[in-house]
Amino acid sequence: MKKILVVDDEEKILDIYLRLLLPEGLIVRCAHNAQAATSILVRESIDLVVLDINMPHIDGHSLFEVIKQFNPHIKVIVSSAYPIEQQMKRVPSAEGYYDKAEGFAVLLERVQQALVHTPREV
Amino acid sequence: MSLIVLDHDNAHLLLQNSLRESESLFYALADATPVMMWIAGTDMMSTFFNKAWLNFRGQTLKEEIGHDWIEGLAPQDMARCWGIYMKAFASRQKFMMNFRLKGIDGVYRWVTASGAPRFTSDRKFLGFIGWCSDITESK
Numbered sequence: 001m002k003k004i005l006v007v008d009d010e011e012k013i014l015d016i017y018l019r020l021l022l023p024e025g026l027i028v029r030c031a032h033n034a035q036a037a038t039s040i041l042v043r044e045s046i047d048l049v050v051l052d053i054n055m056p057h058i059d060g061h062s063l064f065e066v067i068k069q070f071n072p073h074i075k076v077i078v079s080s081a082y083p084i085e086q087q088m089k090r091v092p093s094a095e096g097y098y099d100k101a102e103g104f105a106v107l108l109e110r111v112q113q114a115l116v117h118t119p120r121e122v
Numbered sequence: 123m124s125l126i127v128l129d130h131d132n133a134h135l136l137l138q139n140s141l142r143e144s145e146s147l148f149y150a151l152a153d154a155t156p157v158m159m160w161i162a163g164t165d166m167m168s169t170f171f172n173k174a175w176l177n178f179r180g181q182t183l184k185e186e187i188g189h190d191w192i193e194g195l196a197p198q199d200m201a202r203c204w205g206i207y208m209k210a211f212a213s214r215q216k217f218m219m220n221f222r223l224k225g226i227d228g229v230y231r232w233v234t235a236s237g238a239p240r241f242t243s244d245r246k247f248l249g250f251i252g253w254c255s256d257i258t259e260s261k
Contacts, residue, residue: 035189038166039167041212042165042208043212058193062197062201065201068205069204069205069208
């Protein structure tokens with residue numbers, strides 16, 4: 001089973017993503033900030049991170065760099081209310097981008113696309 | 123020669139007292155040393171910083187525990203150092219690294235930091251203990 005970590009400072013978003021991703025047969029972990037996310041990453045094998053960019057204190061861009069330093073094989077989809085062009089400027093080497101205005105069906109599609117190319121089964 | 127017989131409750135009490143004493147000795151030693159020290163649990167969250175660390179940072183223990191100390195890392199060192207820290211936790215291996223840490227005056231100073239995993243006698247992982255020294259002058 002693939003394992004996803006969703007990082008977003010908005011509890012409501014975490015709740016929505018959880019309800020969207022769980023029925024897809026995925027194991028979903030949630031973190032409301034960068035620190036909580038790293039605590040999960042060191043203890044569990046995560047295949048994909050859905051990462052909000054705008055978070056207080058340590059933002060998504062910094063966390064992206066930390067994740068890639070820790071394990072460059074963990075895939076990251078950047079998730080933000082900013083248009084994708086702006087997201088790509090801020091985090092140019094993410095495996096995927098999601099504009100929160102695109103709707104959840106699009107997010108699900110991006111997650112499935114990213115996981116297709118993830119070799120490790122947990 | 124006299125024989126002392128302890129029942130279960132008394133033996134437990136003695137053990138508890140002995141543990142408390144050794145814990146209090148550890149904290150006294152940690153606070154007396156000029157080396158900056160910290161302890162973190164299995165989730166990487168720091169549970170203790172000694173006086174030398176808190177004096178360097180100008181923070182209280184309450185302000186620094188958890189992951190809050192990470193915000194004291196220089197932004198240009200954060201990803202590299204946090205990555206090393208995470209790898210050490212995941213692999214339960216010792217680590218050593220240099221980075222810039224914000225001091226009480228708001229100025230970043232170079233420190234050299236080492237950490238080692240902690241285990242119980244039956245090899246259960248407990249987290250890490252670490253220490254740092256200011257090496258700014260030698261940079």
